[in-house]
Amino acid sequence: xxxxPVAIVSGFLGAGKTTLLNRLLRESGGRRTAVLVxxxxxxxxxxxxxxxxxxxxxxxxxxCICCNIRGDLVRALLQLLEREPLPDxxxxxxxxxxxxxxxxxxxVVSPALAARVQLDAIVTLVDTENVLSLAGTDAALxxxxxxxxxxxxxxxxxxAAPGQxxxxxxxxxxxxxxxxxxxxxxGRVPREFLFxxxxxxxxxxxxxxRVVADHGHDHGRTHDSFSWTAAEPLAFTATYAxxxxxxxxxxxxxxFLHLDSVPERRVILQMVGRRVSLSKGEAWExxxxxxxxxxxxxxxxxxxxxxxxxxxxxxxRHHPPTQNRLAEAVLEILRSP
Numbered sequence: 466x467x468x469x470p471v472a473i474v475s476g477f478l479g480a481g482k483t484t485l486l487n488r489l490l491r492e493s494g495g496r497r498t499a500v501l502v503x504x505x506x507x508x509x510x511x512x513x514x515x516x517x518x519x520x521x522x523x524x525x526x527x528x529c530i531c532c533n534i535r536g537d538l539v540r541a542l543l544q545l546l547e548r549e550p551l552p553d554x555x556x557x558x559x560x561x562x563x564x565x566x567x568x569x570x571x572x573v574v575s576p577a578l579a580a581r582v583q584l585d586a587i588v589t590l591v592d593t594e595n596v597l598s599l600a601g602t603d604a605a606l607x608x609x610x611x612x613x614x615x616x617x618x619x620x621x622x623x624x625a626a627p628g629q630x631x632x633x634x635x636x637x638x639x640x641x642x643x644x645x646x647x648x649x650x651x652g653r654v655p656r657e658f659l660f661x662x663x664x665x666x667x668x669x670x671x672x673x674x675r676v677v678a679d680h681g682h683d684h685g686r687t688h689d690s691f692s693w694t695a696a697e698p699l700a701f702t703a704t705y706a707x708x709x710x711x712x713x714x715x716x717x718x719x720x721f722l723h724l725d726s727v728p729e730r731r732v733i734l735q736m737v738g739r740r741v742s743l744s745k746g747e748a749w750e751x752x753x754x755x756x757x758x759x760x761x762x763x764x765x766x767x768x769x770x771x772x773x774x775x776x777x778x779x780x781x782r783h784h785p786p787t788q789n790r791l792a793e794a795v796l797e798i799l800r801s802p
Contacts, residue, residue, distance in 0.1 A: 476590030478561035485652030503560035615738030
């Protein structure tokens with residue numbers, strides 16, 4: 466069963482979460498996007514995106530729903546998964562005064578839920594105008610939201626005063642060293658930064674087919690993508706280490722891998738911010754095994770020759786088998802039926 470991808474969108478009050486959410490709904494591309502929010506009082510979905518309102522449920526024009534999760538997140542998600550048709554993806558918009566880490570924990574506490582959904586990313590928006598002026602408990606909460614994030618988005622950069630972005634980046638470095646940081650205006654976070662390959666969209670294509678098709682979008686020429694394909698198998702340990710050590714300006718990597726230690730099936734790769742995950746994909750069956758990877762970063766900063774060299778350095782022929790307990794534990798999961 467393909468797991469439904471989930472993205473958590475966080476940020477302090479006024480950071481621009483609703484602006485981002487409205488854009489994702491408007492540009493759904495045929496996806497059925499379910500939205501769960503902490504508090505309807507903070508939600509302002511554009512009128513043309515709403516089909517009807519019934520109690521604490523908003524029916525969205527793209528065929529899915531928006532639910533209140535002031536109660537139990539696990540219960541709300543399980544109820545959502547009983548609906549037909551199922552959503553293609555789920556966005557959880559946390560309250561501006563909540564810790565997204567708690568929402569993320571809710572996705573793994575229930576075995577029934579963990580078997581059906583997969584957390585793709587925690588994205589925290591930072592308000593350029595106000596974040597450095599927060600104090601006391603507000604400042605501590607904003608720091609917790611940043612620490613929980615896979616990707617930190619500095620939003621509203623069009624309103625920044627000279628030197629303000631540099632000051633915010635220095636603050637982020639102090640709060641969360643090694644965080645991957647994206648600068649945008651008007652919440653323009655590319656969709657693929659939130660969701661990686663996974664459930665086919667409305668039954669169209671496999672995860673492997675979609676990952677290559679998705680990377681070609683033009684986002685105002687602010688981002689470049691790099692694609693790599695190889696028929697030779699990759700070594701698990703070297704490949705995992707590579708994606709954990711990519712430069713911080715590579716915000717997103719996704720694709721599927723042909724690993725020498727899991728020869729019978731695709732291994733799905735997702736990397737957003739600091740999160741790197743490998744999960745079981747479909748069996749190769751009659752399809753010739755091959756790896757396909759897409760990386761996304763700022764325009765002009767990706768070095769195709771260097772990235773290609775590093776990826777080719779992970780080919781299994783360069784790496785004799787090694788004994789590693791952690792690697793064997795992960796591989797056992799990937800090999801399981």
